[in-house]
Amino acid sequence: MSQPNPAQRAELLEEHLHAQGIIDPERIEPAVARAESSSGDVPSPAMGARVVARAWTDEDFKTRLLTDPVNTLSEYLDQAIPMAVVENTALVHHVIVCTLCSCYPSGILGNPPSWYKSFEYRSRVVREPRAVLAEFGTHLDEGVELVVHDSTAEQRYLVLPARPAGTDGWSQEDLATLVTRNSMIGTGLARTPPA
Amino acid sequence: MDGVHDLGGMHGFGPVPIEADEPVFHEVWEGRVWYMTRALGGRVTTDRVRHTIEQMPPGQYLTSSYYERWLWAAEHLAEDPEVLADTNRSRPRPSPTTPLSPSRFRPGDRVRVRNVVTADHTRVPRYLRRAVGRVEWAAFAWPNPTRSAETGTYGESELVYTVVFPAADLFGPPADHTLAADLAESDLEGT
Numbered sequence: 114m115s116q117p118n119p120a121q122r123a124e125l126l127e128e129h130l131h132a133q134g135i136i137d138p139e140r141i142e143p144a145v146a147r148a149e150s151s152s153g154d155v156p157s158p159a160m161g162a163r164v165v166a167r168a169w170t171d172e173d174f175k176t177r178l179l180t181d182p183v184n185t186l187s188e189y190l191d192q193a194i195p196m197a198v199v200e201n202t203a204l205v206h207h208v209i210v211c212t213l214c215s216c217y218p219s220g221i222l223g224n225p226p227s228w229y230k231s232f233e234y235r236s237r238v239v240r241e242p243r244a245v246l247a248e249f250g251t252h253l254d255e256g257v258e259l260v261v262h263d264s265t266a267e268q269r270y271l272v273l274p275a276r277p278a279g280t281d282g283w284s285q286e287d288l289a290t291l292v293t294r295n296s297m298i299g300t301g302l303a304r305t306p307p308a
Numbered sequence: 309m310d311g312v313h314d315l316g317g318m319h320g321f322g323p324v325p326i327e328a329d330e331p332v333f334h335e336v337w338e339g340r341v342w343y344m345t346r347a348l349g350g351r352v353t354t355d356r357v358r359h360t361i362e363q364m365p366p367g368q369y370l371t372s373s374y375y376e377r378w379l380w381a382a383e384h385l386a387e388d389p390e391v392l393a394d395t396n397r398s399r400p401r402p403s404p405t406t407p408l409s410p411s412r413f414r415p416g417d418r419v420r421v422r423n424v425v426t427a428d429h430t431r432v433p434r435y436l437r438r439a440v441g442r443v444e445w446a447a448f449a450w451p452n453p454t455r456s457a458e459t460g461t462y463g464e465s466e467l468v469y470t471v472v473f474p475a476a477d478l479f480g481p482p483a484d485h486t487l488a489a490d491l492a493e494s495d496l497e498g499t
Contacts, residue, residue, distance in 0.1 A: 212316030
């Protein structure tokens with residue numbers, strides 16, 4: 114007899130947890146669909162892009178986002194959690210990781226990408242962040258101060274990327290198209306607009 | 309615990325595997341395991357879930373995918389007495405707006421990370437033990453993760469500080485960046 118594969122084990126577990134009254138299997142699919150949604154109204158990179166584009170165009174919102182992120186993000190988050198927002202500029206660049214597991218600003222960005230949870234990223238970005246960023250095609254100027262945030266406690270980090278040049282007068286909707294998921298983790302920068 | 313999960317600073321893992329336009333879940337069972345693990349974890353503490361994953365034998369941990377590790381943890385949580393008792397049901401999840409208690413350390417203070425590791429759960433990564441850093445600020449208050457993992461319930465909160473370290477002190481002179489980590493007051497001492 115071969116060992117059951119993960120799909121078979123998951124099915125057995127589901128039956129067991131249903132019999133125990135711990136889960137209602139009918140609620141799984143809607144929850145998974147929500148996690149998979151790329152709508153800006155649920156936690157996803159699109160929601161993060163909305164937050165960033167708003168901060169780029171509304172100085173008061175940006176100040177509140179940086180100084181009081183828990184309350185400022187409460188209109189987006191399902192659940193109040195400790196949050197820190199760190200701003201990338203021409204002088205300082207922040208990048209986030211969780212070396213111990215996979216802590217991530219999921220309340221805003223949704224589930225993390227596989228690379229964020231990989232042994233490669235978790236082991237290396239604290240030690241050689243410039244080499245890791247280069248693998249993402251991100252090359253920082255030599256003088257830029259680089260700060261790696263290891264999410265070792267319950268506080269979640271969101272990176273506010275720098276607003277690209279050449280976007281004066283852009284609407285929030287247009288600006289949001291320049292905000293990539295990686296730019297909100299710090300492995301990337303926001304896209305520059307086509308010339 | 310000194311576990312295989314504590315990967316920060318290790319050599320030898322190679323290039324980061326970056327998949328363009330990847331789906332949230334690669335297989336149907338992954339989404340279902342994600343849901344079940346969260347449902348199980350909601351009956352205890354996130355720390356209990358983390359500590360369960362950390363019990364996975366090291367060889368298996370390194371050869372399993374992310375959701376295979378979650379599946380292993382969910383199977384174990386499903387037999388966990390505290391999960392079955394729904395231990396944390398009557399306790400509200402801690403609030404990030406909990407009033408901060410008087411702080412032992414102030415911004416700018418030099419602190420050393422205590423080396424008090426046991427087989428229990430800890431959120432102090434190996435590469436920071438005994439390191440000396442500078443307190444940035446008292447960021448928030450949260451229940452102690454070692455106790456939350458052990459009891460399956462959230463108890464009293466303590467202050468958690470963001471502490472910054474010169475990476476060269478941790479990893480040698482070629483490193484020119486800063487490492488920031490969030491550390492509980494009980495894991496720090498004055499220098």
